[in-house]
Amino acid sequence: MANTKSAKKAARKIARRTIVNKSRRSRVRNYVRSVEEAIAAGDRNRALAVMKEAEPQIMRAAQKGVLHKNSASRKVSRLVARIAKLGA
Numbered sequence: 195m196a197n198t199k200s201a202k203k204a205a206r207k208i209a210r211r212t213i214v215n216k217s218r219r220s221r222v223r224n225y226v227r228s229v230e231e232a233i234a235a236g237d238r239n240r241a242l243a244v245m246k247e248a249e250p251q252i253m254r255a256a257q258k259g260v261l262h263k264n265s266a267s268r269k270v271s272r273l274v275a276r277i278a279k280l281g282a
Contacts, residue, residue, distance in 0.1 A: 229248050
């Protein structure tokens, strides 16, 4: 357990950030799931529309440190590639 005043404050800050990060991670997962559902249904237009909303959320999560930058880019790239296959 934290003993010093600064360590106690740091613990409080970590608890607050954890809530924010969990929320952001959950939001990203929900967007990715909705894109994958549209892909599975074969609905290219819906997949593109949802991807347009999902990409900024994924990249913002990377910017905020919830996801690694390369991991977020890989996720976006793979989703876009799967959507492109629907059109082919």
